[in-house]
Amino acid sequence: MNEADFANKVERAFVQLIEERAEARFKKGEFAAQLWPEMSPKAAASRWTSIRLKASNTGKPQSVSIADAQRMAAVIGKELSYLLAIAAERASGRK
Numbered sequence: 001m002n003e004a005d006f007a008n009k010v011e012r013a014f015v016q017l018i019e020e021r022a023e024a025r026f027k028k029g030e031f032a033a034q035l036w037p038e039m040s041p042k043a044a045a046s047r048w049t050s051i052r053l054k055a056s057n058t059g060k061p062q063s064v065s066i067a068d069a070q071r072m073a074a075v076i077g078k079e080l081s082y083l084l085a086i087a088a089e090r091a092s093g094r095k
Helices: 003-025 030-035 041-052 066-076 080-092
Strands: none
Touching (some): 003 066, 003 080, 066 080
């Protein structure tokens, strides 16, 4: 597997991990609203959907910025480095 493929797998594993933890702690829409409080709840939910599933304009999942990854980690109460380590393990197939 080349590095670009692995990086994409880590990103998708990270999103899946965040989604699992957010679903266990938050009501629908609440997580997205906490991630982006400057947006309307509807716009925040749409952005979260674009990251998790696919963007309406490209048909592909939206990439996660480092800033958004840090916000996600903070909202679920975990260190970003810890979550990225778990995502890397999942992406490599070790866990």
